[in-house]
Amino acid sequence: MLPRGxxxxxxxxxxxxxxxxxxxxxxxCCDRWADGSGRPALLHLHADGRVDRISFDAMKADSNxxxxxxxxxxxxxxxxxxxxxxxxxEAAVAxxxxxxxxxxxxxxxxxxxxxxxxxxxxxxxxxxxxxDTTGLAKLGSIxxxxxxxxxxxxxxxxxxxxLDLPYAMTRASDAFDPVDTAAEDPAIIIYTSGTxxxxxxxxxxxxxxxxxLPGVEMPQDLFPRPGDLFWTPADWAWVGGLxxxxxxxxxxxxxxxxxxxxxxxxxxxxxxxxxxxVRNAFLPPTALKMxxxxxxxxxxxxxxxxxxxxxxxxxxxxxxxxxxTFGVTINEFYGQTECNLVVSSCSAVMPARPGWMxxxxxxxxxxxxxxxxxxxPPDAIGTIAVRRPDPVMFLGxxxxxLATAAKFVGDWLLxxxxxxxxxxxxxxxxxxxxxVITSAGYRIGPSEIExxxxxxxxxxxxxxxxxxxxxxxxxxxAIVVLTxxxxxxxxxxTELQGHVKTRLAAHSYPRQVIFQDALPLTATxxxxxxxxxxxxxxxSD
Numbered sequence: 001m002l003p004r005g006x007x008x009x010x011x012x013x014x015x016x017x018x019x020x021x022x023x024x025x026x027x028x029c030c031d032r033w034a035d036g037s038g039r040p041a042l043l044h045l046h047a048d049g050r051v052d053r054i055s056f057d058a059m060k061a062d063s064n065x066x067x068x069x070x071x072x073x074x075x076x077x078x079x080x081x082x083x084x085x086x087x088x089x090e091a092a093v094a095x096x097x098x099x100x101x102x103x104x105x106x107x108x109x110x111x112x113x114x115x116x117x118x119x120x121x122x123x124x125x126x127x128x129x130x131x132d133t134t135g136l137a138k139l140g141s142i143x144x145x146x147x148x149x150x151x152x153x154x155x156x157x158x159x160x161x162x163l164d165l166p167y168a169m170t171r172a173s174d175a176f177d178p179v180d181t182a183a184e185d186p187a188i189i190i191y192t193s194g195t196x197x198x199x200x201x202x203x204x205x206x207x208x209x210x211x212x213l214p215g216v217e218m219p220q221d222l223f224p225r226p227g228d229l230f231w232t233p234a235d236w237a238w239v240g241g242l243x244x245x246x247x248x249x250x251x252x253x254x255x256x257x258x259x260x261x262x263x264x265x266x267x268x269x270x271x272x273x274x275x276x277x278v279r280n281a282f283l284p285p286t287a288l289k290m291x292x293x294x295x296x297x298x299x300x301x302x303x304x305x306x307x308x309x310x311x312x313x314x315x316x317x318x319x320x321x322x323x324x325t326f327g328v329t330i331n332e333f334y335g336q337t338e339c340n341l342v343v344s345s346c347s348a349v350m351p352a353r354p355g356w357m358x359x360x361x362x363x364x365x366x367x368x369x370x371x372x373x374x375x376x377p378p379d380a381i382g383t384i385a386v387r388r389p390d391p392v393m394f395l396g397x398x399x400x401x402l403a404t405a406a407k408f409v410g411d412w413l414l415x416x417x418x419x420x421x422x423x424x425x426x427x428x429x430x431x432x433x434x435x436v437i438t439s440a441g442y443r444i445g446p447s448e449i450e451x452x453x454x455x456x457x458x459x460x461x462x463x464x465x466x467x468x469x470x471x472x473x474x475x476x477x478a479i480v481v482l483t484x485x486x487x488x489x490x491x492x493x494t495e496l497q498g499h500v501k502t503r504l505a506a507h508s509y510p511r512q513v514i515f516q517d518a519l520p521l522t523a524t525x526x527x528x529x530x531x532x533x534x535x536x537x538x539x540s541d
Contacts, residue, residue, distance in 0.1 A: 001015075001018065001210070001213040001214050001217065002015060002213075002214050002217045002218070002222065002362060003015060004222070005349065006349065007349055007350070008346065008349045008350045008359060010349075011349060011362055012362040015214070015362035015363055017210075017363055017391060018210075019183055019207050019210055019211075019391050020183060021182060021183060022180060022181065022182055022183065023181065023182070023183040023206050023207060023210070024099055024100060024102075024178055024179070024180075024181045024206055025096075025099045025187055025206050025209045025247065026063065026095070026096040026097065026098070026099030026100035026178060027099075027100060027178050028209065028251055029096060029099075029209070029247055029250035029251050030056055030059050030060050030063060030096050030250065031060050031100075031178070033056035033250075033253045034055075034056040034057045034059070034060035034061075035056075035057075036057060037057075038055045038057060039055060039056050039057075039253060040053050040054070040055055040056075040255040041054055041055060041056045041058075041059050041092075041250060041255055041256070042054040042059070042089050042092060042255060042256055042257075042258050043229070043255055043256070043257045043258065043276065044088065044089050044258045044259075045257060045258065045259040045272070045276070047260065051276075052089070054089050056250075056253070059089075059092065059093060059096065060174075061174040062089075062093045062097075062169065062174075063093045063096035063097040063100060063176075064097070064100070064172075064173070064174045064175060064176035065097075065169040065172040065173065065174050065176075066093055066094060066097035066130075066165075066169060066172075067097040067098075067100050067101045067176045067178075068172040068173050068176055069153070069165070069168045069169060069172050070097065070098070070101055070103070070128060070151075071101060072172070073128070073150075073151045075101065075103060075127055075128050075151065076101070076102070076103065077101070077102035077103065077179055078102065078103065078104065078186070079103045079104065079127045079128070080103070080104045080105075080106050080124045080125055080126040080127060080128075080189065081094075081098045081103050081104070081105055081106065081126060081127065081128045081129070081130065082106045082107075082108050082120075082121055082124070082126045082128070082129040082130070082131070083095060083098070083105055083106065083107050083108060083129075083130050083131075083237070084108040084110065084112075084117070084129060084130070084131040084132075084135035084237075085110070085130065085131060085132060085135070085155065085236075086110050086132075086235065086236075086260040087235065087236055087241070087258045087259055087260050087261070088155075088258060088260060089258060090130070090132075090155045090165075091236050092236070092246060092250075092256075092258070094130040095107075095242075095247075099181075099187055099206070100176065100178040100179065101178075101179060102178075102179030102181050102185070104124075104186050104187060104188060104189060104203075105187065105188045105189070106120065106121070106124045106126055106188070106189050106191075106201075107188070107190060107236065107237040107238075107242060108120060108121075108135075108237055109235055109237040109238065109505065109507075110134065110135065110235070110237070111505050111506040111507050112138075112504070112505050113138060113501070113502055113503050113504055113505060113506075114138050114141055114142050114503060115452060115503045115504050116448070116503075116504050116505050117138055117139075117142065118142040118145055118146065119198060119199065119448075120191050120199065120201070121142075121146050121149060122145060122146055122148075123191075123198070123199075123201060123398065123399070124189055124201055124398060125148045126146070126148060126149055127148055127149065127150055127151065128149070128150070128151040128152070128153065129149060129151070129152045129153070130153045130155070130165065131152065131153070131154060131155070131162075132154060132155045132156050133154065133156040133157075133159075136152065136154050136156075136159065136160055136162050137160075139152065139160070140160060143161070151163070153165040153168070181206055182206070183205060183206050183207040183210070184205045184206075184207065184395075185205060185206055186203050186204070186205055186395060187204060187205055187206045187208070188203075188204050188208070189201040189202065189203050189204075189398050190202050190204065190238070190239050190242075190337050192336070192337040192338070192443065192445075193436070193443065193444055193445025193447070193448055198447070198448065199445060199448060200397045200398070200400055200403055201397060201398035201399075201400075202337045202338045202394045202397060202398075203394060203395045203396055203397065203398045204394050204395060205395055207391045208243065208391070208392055208394075209243065209247050209248065209251060210391055211363075211390065211391030211392025211393070212243045212244070212247075212248055212340060212341050212392055213248055213251065214341075214361045214362050214363050214364075215244075215333060215335065215340065215341025215342060215344055215361045215364075215392070216243075216244060216245075216248040216308075216341060218331070218333070218344035218345075218346045218358075218361050218362075219306070219308030219309075219310075219331035219332070219333040219344045219345065219346060219358075220280050220306040220308055220331070221305065221306040221328075221331065221346060221347060221348040222346070222348050222349075223248075223252070223254075223280060223306065224249075224252045224253075224254045225279075225305065227279060228249075228254045228279045228280050228305065229254070229255055229256075229257060229276070229277060229278055229279045229280065230245050230249045230254055230255070230256050230257070230278075230279070230280040230281070230282075231245075231256065231257040231259075231272070231273065231276075231278045231280070231281055232244070232245045232281060232282040232283070233261050233264050233269060233283070233284075233287055234282060234284060234441065238442075239337045239340050240282065240284070240310070240441070241282075243340060243341075244282050244308070244310075244333075244340070244341065245282050254280075257272075257276055257278060259272065264286075264287055264290060266287070266290040266291040266293065266294050266297075267294055267300075269283075269287065269291060270291060270294060270297055270300035270302050271300060273300075273302035273304060274300050274301040274302040274303075278302070278304055279304055279305040279306070280304060280305060280306050280307075280308075281304050281306075281307045281308070282307075282308050282309070282310075283307055283308075283309055283330075284309060284310070284311050284440070284441030285309055285310075285311050285312045285314065285318075285441065285473065286311075286440040286441050286471060286472055286473070287441070288309060288314075288318060288322070288330070289318070289470075289471055290471070291325075292318070292321050292325075297325050298324065298325045298326075302325075302326060303326065303327060304326055304328060305328065306328060306331065307322065307326060307328055307330045307331065308330070308331050308332075308333055308344075309330055309331070309332055309333070310332060310333040310334055310335070311438060311441045311473070312429075312438060312473045313332065313355055313356075313357060313428070313429050314330060314332050314354065315354055315355065316354035316355075318330070319352055319354055328347070329347035329352050330352075331344060331345045331346055331347055331352070331358070332344070332345050332352075332357050332358055333345070333357070333358065333361075334357045334358070334384075334427070334429065335392075336415055336416075336417075336443070337394075337443075338393070338394045338407065338413065339386050339390065339392055339393045339394065339413050339415070340392055341361060341392065342360065342361055342364040342366050342386050342390075342392065343357050343358050343359065343360055343361060343364075343366055343384075343427050344357075344358040344359070344361050345357065345358035345359075346358070353426060355428060356422075356426045356427065356428045357419075357426075357427050357428065357429055358426065358427065359424075359425045359426055359427065360425060360427070363390075363391070364386060364390055364392070365386065365387040365390075366384065366385070366386050366387075366427065367384075367385055367387070367412070367421065368380065368381070368382040368383065368384060368385070368419050368420060368421045368427070369382050369383055369385045369409070369412055369414075370382050370383070371383070371409070372409065373385070373409035373410040373411075373412045376421075378421060378422050378423045379420055379421075379422060380420065381418055381419070381420055381430055382418070382419070382420075383414050383415065383416070383417070383418060383419075384415045384417045384418070384419040384427065384429075385409075385412035385413060385414050385415060386412070386413045386415070387411050387412055387413075388408070388411050388412075388413060390413075393413060416436065417429060417430075417431070418430040418431050435465065435529045435530070437464075437465070437466030437474050437476055438466065438473045438474050439466060439469070439472045439473060439474050439475065439476055439507075439508075440471075440472040440473070440507065442507055442508070444466075444476060444507075444508045446463070446464035446465065446529065447464075448504060448508075449464045449476065449478070449500055449504065449508055449509075449510065450462050450463065450464050450478075452499065452500050452503055452504045453478060453480070453496060453499065453500060453510075455499075455503075456495075456496060456499050457483065458482055458483055458486045458492060458495075458496070459480055459481075459482065459483065459496070460481045460482060460483045460484070461480075461481040461519055461527075462478055462479065462480050462481065462519075463478075463479045463519050463527045463529055463532055464476065464477065464478050464479075464510065464529075465477050465479065465529050465532055465533045465536070466533070467512070467533070467536055467537065468537065469511075472511075475511040475512055476508060476509065476510045476511055476512075477510055477511065477512040477513075477514060477536070478496065478510035478512070478513045478514070479514050479516055479519060479532060479536075480496065480513060480514065480515050480516070481515075481516060481517065481518060481519060482515060488515035492513075493513035493515075496510070496513050497509050497510055497511075497513060514536075519532065520532055520535075
């Protein structure tokens, strides 16, 4: 979508949004490339090293079949459909089918456990779920609490009240007339954890993909180019994996390397990039730091054309390492689930500035504002904000108008991040102004973890905060006040960690459990997480 230009200013000045009134992400990302030529869409790398090459033609046929299966079971326009799958072709097919049906996708992370899944499926009112045997095993204990969930499709076959999806698709037609959707029609709900209360579902319209395109093209050094092949270890259940990589690549007709990586292995990542000729990568900062720890990483032979990263500021040392190891300048980008990829650097048209995220991606108006929504002068610290209307901006939080209204001051969407803008429009991230924890590339809300821990009989009170961590940026830390009569020990700490890991999500369990006699409280009895965090950081100095 970006016009070509030799400088950022030239690209920005020439840029114009091209958002049609009628638009469907499923058609755009698949059907228009399915011309019978066998153009590759996905390269699926199996655990045993086999690679399946899946064409846009095959993706169109399979997504049409799945759309017909869903329609045959009375799933229709506006219905919510969960997708609980890893980085496999079936996940991509499910998204395309849901969009073409006019339904609303609800991506779900495979590491979510029962409690996290139950909330998201119940809150969204999901009518159907596409999953595999691993996901199906987590449904047993929560199915009774999901009255709206009337259809479960298992990619691995029938069982436990789930239908055999591969068999159903063999009996379905590969012809399907996609629903005529407006660009403003809802298409997807991505849940994001906030600071207080339950996770919130960010509802996005079909246009969100077009809104992402400039912010994908910038950090990938004016993507796409001939021969590009995109890969990320980020799960497609998150906005980063889905809208920073998978769907934009398919929109451009660029193939994506898909691999089910249970746990990030930096040496394997280097071998994968080298063996399959990965040209473009989205690597979260934690992944980059882990790869940097591999001795003689340059000898693995990975030579990407571009690398983008987001989630924390990249320092001069990491940028220099990237140039020495990969021969490219790692570009930084910034955004959040509600309004993603609005700031970026781009070494192809402007030199990197260590410690600065970049400049506003063409098409987006980004500023640093005060609490009243007034734009602050250069170098003043304030809240990073994005002006509406904006094609990448969410429609609102699902069934939560009060939280939606609180996200805005006038026409400014407040990100909740503190930052600085200089006279040239470069933006620097300073820190969060709320309690969201940034850990290993994930944004984790403390409330859900606290609620889970409070279900353990040993826990009387708890506060969850993020403490500085050299690898993960922040380590999820639980400060626990025990029930009277319970004795604190290492075994109990391990038990509490497992309590979260098995009920909520493996990526959000507390890496540290600290026992205290009391927590700092406000006059109204609310935990002062900020004060607690300051005390913990000062105490470790």
